[in-house]
Amino acid sequence: MVAREETIVPYFGNKSQTVVPNTSMELCPSDRLVTQLENWYDGDHTFNVVEILENQDPEITIDPVNNVLFHHTEGDTAYIQGLDKLEKMGTVLHCNKEWTQGHYFDYWLFDYKTRIDDLNIQLNKPHELKPSFLCFNGRPDVHRYLTLHYLMKNKIFDKGYVSFLNRYGQITNKTNWDTFMNIVGDTPAMLKRIFYDKKLLLLDKTDNELARNDRDHSYHLYENTSVSLVTETYCDNEKGTFITEKTWKPIANCHIPIYIGGTEILNHLREKGYDTFDDVVDNNYENEKDFIIRIQRAIKSLEDLLNKIEKKKINDNEIQERLLSNQKRFMKEKITKRTVNKWIRK
Numbered sequence: 001m002v003a004r005e006e007t008i009v010p011y012f013g014n015k016s017q018t019v020v021p022n023t024s025m026e027l028c029p030s031d032r033l034v035t036q037l038e039n040w041y042d043g044d045h046t047f048n049v050v051e052i053l054e055n056q057d058p059e060i061t062i063d064p065v066n067n068v069l070f071h072h073t074e075g076d077t078a079y080i081q082g083l084d085k086l087e088k089m090g091t092v093l094h095c096n097k098e099w100t101q102g103h104y105f106d107y108w109l110f111d112y113k114t115r116i117d118d119l120n121i122q123l124n125k126p127h128e129l130k131p132s133f134l135c136f137n138g139r140p141d142v143h144r145y146l147t148l149h150y151l152m153k154n155k156i157f158d159k160g161y162v163s164f165l166n167r168y169g170q171i172t173n174k175t176n177w178d179t180f181m182n183i184v185g186d187t188p189a190m191l192k193r194i195f196y197d198k199k200l201l202l203l204d205k206t207d208n209e210l211a212r213n214d215r216d217h218s219y220h221l222y223e224n225t226s227v228s229l230v231t232e233t234y235c236d237n238e239k240g241t242f243i244t245e246k247t248w249k250p251i252a253n254c255h256i257p258i259y260i261g262g263t264e265i266l267n268h269l270r271e272k273g274y275d276t277f278d279d280v281v282d283n284n285y286e287n288e289k290d291f292i293i294r295i296q297r298a299i300k301s302l303e304d305l306l307n308k309i310e311k312k313k314i315n316d317n318e319i320q321e322r323l324l325s326n327q328k329r330f331m332k333e334k335i336t337k338r339t340v341n342k343w344i345r346k
Helices: 034-038 083-089 107-118 141-152 167-172 172-183 189-196 207-212 221-222 246-251 265-271 282-285 291-310 316-331 336-346
Strands: 048-054 068-070 091-094 133-135 160-162 227-230 256-260
Touching: 034 068, 034 107, 068 083, 083 091, 083 291, 091 227, 107 246, 107 316, 133 316, 141 160, 141 172, 141 189, 141 227, 141 291, 160 172, 160 227, 167 207, 227 246, 227 291, 246 265, 246 316, 265 282, 282 291
Parallel strands: 048 068, 068 091, 133 160, 133 227, 227 256
Antiparallel strands: none
16 A cells, blocks of 8 residues: 655745746736735645736637636726636636636735735724715726716715826726716716816825825825715626725725625625625615616715714714724734635635
8 A cells, every 4th residue: 555645735924926827818017916815814825826917818828837826806807818718727816796707806905905004004093973975086987977977966076075087098088978978968067177178186196196006095085074985996787896995995994885886895895794884874776787877876875874974863973883893804804714725625
């Protein structure tokens, strides 16, 4: 009888590595997943990580890689084709809750936690509730034009701190503007000035400053508001639910969040044990499949919540305790062995 040689898996340490195989895919030139494993995982597995930036050809070519995690941090299926072939070679991790292939991974949660540490970001604490909101908008996409439009139509735009920038130079994308205008027919003059005259709405950062650091924030913006209206990267139903650091910022900074994004954000937060304040916010907007109506209903929920705060119809101290509990849960987040075991179980 031949004795089986015991395989000893080395302690994690810094041994997981980003590898660059010969492939037709465009790979990301940074150690995204490896960095988060080093920072937030205390287990004893090591991996070869292939960071996929983009692959729009399902007929991919790639050299075989052993014990591999294919990691994709974007949320649009257009940028990650050929999943069937990749899954035969290893485990595919991605950031879209509605994809049926591969494994969902909260990469942007851990990326934000890493930036908080690296940049020494001062997180906000709970404070007395104020009937005002915060809404960041970097890239001028259709759902963000719609958000500003309905904020103005509902006459609550002036109750918020709202930015609207020209990230990636997309203000010149007339397709987005034409799609928006086909939906609404006409829009307030302020939005027309944003598009035609490039009269952007600035809060704490310009486009160039945002490009250098889009994780930090000005403390007073959260201090002077109590609700975050979050316009996630994607909102249309075709792309599913892409969850980025935008989802986590209000939780980390003790804000009540309302999300303009995919339909699974709030469900994901509930699954992870976060308080979504269903007793004070009408979160039924999340069940609306038509993304235009979903935006309208989310903004109506924002309007109703601000009115409750203004009329003191909410237990201020209780909400502050719940906001702090969410922040503490976020700060305790780790990449667990249970999560990693799902990656390696074939």
